[in-house]
Amino acid sequence: MAINLQKGQKISLEKEAGSSLNQVVMGLGWDALKKKGFFGFGGGSQDIDLDASCLMFDENKQIVDVVWFRQLQRKDGSIRHTGDNRTGDGDGDDEQIVVMLNQIPAQVKSLVFTVNSFTGQDFSQVANAFCRLINGDNKQEIARYDLSVQGSHSAQIMAKLYRHNGEWKMHAMGENSTGRTFQDLIPQILPHL
Template structure:
């Protein structure tokens, strides 16, 4: 049974059996908020309840023990230089059911000097989260494809980014922290100073 995370909550990524997870998938999903229909011209063109596409981008930022940036996995670099993290590709609309973007993490291959992996989402089209609904991030056991935890991003507002969650090492084991802090910036570069605060 997956855990429904609350903002600020932390969980261990050790299985019930005591074994450590080896491969996790961070899935991100969202929908463009339906706009109210109306107007004669909209009626002619099948309007009413339409939604515009929103290009949200999931990223994973790797930090070392000194909270210095090690690497970034995003739509311009779909694989970390060490090969431990893989982005499955850019979704520019949010259409369809299920995860819109996924980032796969091979925990055993993450270099020992990397302390934390921070997962974020940016509105590349610069629309605010007022235009987004049903946004979530979820962590899946990549070996048996079972959902471990889900964090629903309920906060709409004038922000254009979210610092969603952090997967980090603590006393030799991996943990997950649901951060859920609003941010601003079309790309991960402009969000970095806001991320460091939460390391």
Template sequence: MAISLQKGQKISLSKESGGALSKVVMGLGWDAKKSGGGMLKGLFGGGNSESIDLDASCVMFDDNNKAVDTVYFGHLKSKDGSIVHTGDNRTGAGDGDDEQIIVELDKVPAHVKSLVFTVNSFTGQTFNAVENAYCRIVDSASKTEIARYTLSSQGSHTAQIMAKLYRHNGEWKMHAIGENGTGRTIENLLPQIVVHL
């Protein structure tokens, strides 16, 4: 049974999964908020929701909190090959994860201390236009969901610093950060991330 994380909560991934993890998937899902207007508006095409292009990214940081590499829609694989983004979803339509980032924990270089997962609204809409947004960690081997963090925070922000995976005493832990940010791309968000490391 997956643990539902609250903002600021930290967990041990190995304890929650019942053993050492070698490969996890960070899944991100969201829906565009449906505009109101009732049945008549829907019949005449006015009730459709606008598509929102949220982009998941993963930034790798070293012991000095310096960004080592960034994996996002424009750079789908880390230089060392330990992290792979499965591709861009530009609408959030459909069920399940809209974007996924696969992390081979045992291949993440030793000098990388933490992995920070973020989401940006590339189309520029604020999170007031987003609903049902979440991030989750899945054990790739068993396909078991280990932890889920629901992004309940709607507002005028265009980005969210969602969660961090980090090494502590030889094991990987997860910290649900849940801080609002601004910027359409990961480059805009980098200075805001460093504050939360």
């Protein structure tokens, strides 16, 4: 059963999934915008590099670790990035971050998923851009945001997963921002932890 979330909504992942949830996947997809050439012919497409990141925070709002295109996996293997796609070529998710919730160290209290335009284009210049959170156990979509139609931002803080009373909950943030990497978003993330 799909979970339809609105921006700002908070849910219990396990309650919505109907059982304990072991794995979630943050998927990011986009297409390069086609450029028009001379008299509308030719032109090709412009490379656009969107990047998915997962930031891990402790209870003191300190970063414990980050999985992103420069560090594709946590040492303990609990979070893994499938690799950097620099063009958006192909169908479906162009980048994914796989999170084994049952393997996240106890000191990590929240995970924040972000999307950034590393090449600097805002999302109105990117075709078919989306980010989504998927139940890794049954492949059903939990939340999805269409990035291309939301305005002239170059980044989004998508969602926060956090521990509360021994279970994982999700806050669908969908907060637009600007910045080429996750570091640019930290000041905007901290008040939500």
